[in-house]
Amino acid sequence: MGVSARFDVRFYMAGSRWPTNPFRFRGPGTLEVQDDFVIVRGSRQRSFRLPQRCEERLRMADIVNAYDNGQDVWFDVLGVDEDVTVGFSVADAATAQRIVALLPARQTERFRQEHEENAVFHDRIDYWTPSTxxxxxxxxxxxxxxxxxxxxxxxxxxxxxxxxxxxxxxxxxxxxxxxxxxxxxxxxxxxxxxxxxxxxxxxxxxxxxxxxxxxxxxxxxxxxxxxxxxxxxxxxxxxxxxxxxxxxxxxxxxxxxxxxxxxxxxxxxxxxxxxxxxxxxxxxxxxxxxxxxxxxxxxxxxxxxxxxxxxxxxxxxxxxxxxxxxxxxxxxxxxxxxxxxxxxxxxxxxxxxxxxxx
CATH class of the missing domain: 1.20.1540.10 (Rhomboid-like)
Known part of the structure; x- marks a missing residue:
C-alpha cells in the first residue's frame, strides 16, 4: 500500500495554546496519508530520559471532523472507549488545506452545528465591530x-x-x-x-x-x-x-x-x-x-x-x-x-x- 502524501508537522503538548495531541508528541514529526491509514510519527517526551520516537497508525474509517485554521490542522478519531482529537501545525496554510482535503470529509452532527454557530457568531461580531x-x-x-x-x-x-x-x-x-x-x-x-x-x-x-x-x-x-x-x-x-x-x-x-x-x-x-x-x-x-x-x-x-x-x-x-x-x-x-x-x-x-x- 503506497504512501499518498507525507508532510512535516509540529506537535505540541497538552496545556499549550497550540493544537495538542493525545499521544504526548512534542516537536517535529511527520504525517503520512495512505489509502486506508494515516500514520503519525513523533517524539514522546520521557522524564529523565531521551525522547522516544513513536508511531501511531490511525484508520481512515475512524477519522472525522477534519478542519484547518491557518497553519493548524485538527481531526477527530472515533474510538471504542473514547474519541480523541489530533492537532498539529504545518509550514503554511496551503499545506494545512491540502492535508484536510486528503482526509475524510465526514462530519458528526455535533461538529457541524458547532462550526455553523461559530461561523454565525464571527460573522455577527465582524459586522458590528470589525476592529478593536x-x-x-x-x-x-x-x-x-x-x-x-x-x-x-x-x-x-x-x-x-x-x-x-x-x-x-x-x-x-x-x-x-x-x-x-x-x-x-x-x-x-x-x-x-x-x-x-x-x-x-x-x-x-x-x-x-x-x-x-x-x-x-x-x-x-x-x-x-x-x-x-x-x-x-x-x-x-x-x-x-x-x-x-x-x-x-x-x-x-x-x-x-x-x-x-x-x-x-x-x-x-x-x-x-x-x-x-x-x-x-x-x-x-x-x-x-x-x-x-x-x-x-x-x-x-x-x-x-x-x-x-x-x-x-x-x-x-x-x-x-x-x-x-x-x-x-x-x-x-x-x-x-x-x-x-x-x-x-x-x-x-x-x-x-x-x-x-x-
Missing part, C-alpha cells in the same frame, strides 16, 4: 505609563542625597520599596487617606493604569488582551470603554472601602479590577436570552471564562499583597455594567450575514 481600537489604546496607556514611571524612577534615584543615599547603601531592599511607594503615591495610587480622606477621587481612575514591578503589568496586559479583545467585539468599542471604566472604578472603590473598614492602609494599583469586571460583563452578556450569541458559543465561552475566573480568585487568596477586594468589586461592577451596556449582535435582515442556526 479601544483595547489597543488601553494597552498603550498602561504600558506607556509604566515606561514613564520607570524613567521617573531613574530621575528620583539620581536626585537622592544624604540619609537616603546611606539608606540605599545599607538597606537596599527597604529603600527600593520606599521609593516605589512614594512614586506610586505621587502618580495616583488608590490610598484611603488620600482618596477618601482628602477627596482625591481621581485616584479611583488613575490607579487603574499604574503598576508596580515588571511582572505586574506583564500578567495584567496579557489577561486584558485575551478577554478585552473579545469583549470589545461583543459590546462594541464605545460600550466596551464604558465597561472598562465602570468596572475599574467599582474595583477601586471596593478596595479603598475595604481598607477603611479593616483600618489597614493600602496603596492599590493595577488594571486587574477592570479585567475582572470585563469577565463579569462578558458573563452578564452571555446570560441574556436575546444577545445574538449562539448557544454553542455561549457554552464554549462560559467553559473558558469560569475556570480562569475561579483560578484567578483562588490565586488572589493564596498570594499575599493581592487586592482581592478590587477583584471582587470589579467583577460585581462589571457584571452590573454588562447588563446595562449589553446590546444584541443580531444582524439586520438583508445585510448578507449568516442567519442564526439556533
Amino acid at each position: 481600537p479601544v483595547i489597543w489604546g488601553l494597552l498603550a496607556a498602561n504600558v506607556g505609563l509604566f515606561a514613564l514611571m520607570w524613567l521617573a524612577r531613574r530621575h528620583y534615584e539620581a536626585a537622592l542625597v544624604g540619609p537616603m543615599r546611606r539608606m540605599f547603601a545599607l538597606y537596599p531592599a527597604a529603600a527600593d520599596a520606599s521609593l516605589q511607594a512614594s512614586l506610586l503615591r505621587d502618580w495616583g495610587a488608590n490610598i484611603g487617606r488620600l482618596t477618601l480622606g482628602q477627596g482625591e477621587y481621581w485616584r479611583l481612575v488613575s490607579s487603574m493604569f499604574l503598576h508596580g514591578s515588571i511582572w505586574h503589568p506583564g500578567f495584567n496586559m496579557l489577561a486584558l488582551w485575551q478577554v478585552g479583545t473579545l469583549a470589545e467585539r461583543i459590546f462594541g468599542s464605545t460600550r466596551f470603554a464604558g465597561l472598562y471604566l465602570l468596572a475599574g472604578v467599582s474595583g477601586s472603590l471596593s478596595s479603598v472601602l475595604w481598607s477603611v473598614l479593616r483600618h489597614a492602609p493600602v496603596s492599590s494599583v493595577g488594571a486587574s479590577g477592570a479585567i475582572f469586571g470585563i469577565i463579569g460583563g462578558l458573563l452578564a452578556f452571555l446570560s441574556r436570552p436575546h444577545s445574538g450569541v449562539p448557544p454553542t458559543v455561549v457554552t464554549e465561552l462560559r467553559g473558558s471564562l469560569l475556570p480562569f475566573l475561579l483560578f484567578s480568585l483562588w490565586m488572589g487568596f493564596v498570594y499575599p499583597h493581592t487586592d482581592n477586594a478590587a477583584h471582587i468589586g470589579g467583577l460585581i461592577g462589571g457584571w452590573l455594567a454588562g447588563h446595562l451596556l449589553a446590546r444584541s449582535i443580531h444582524v439586520p435582515e438583508g445585510r448578507g450575514v449568516v442567519k442564526p442556526g439556533g
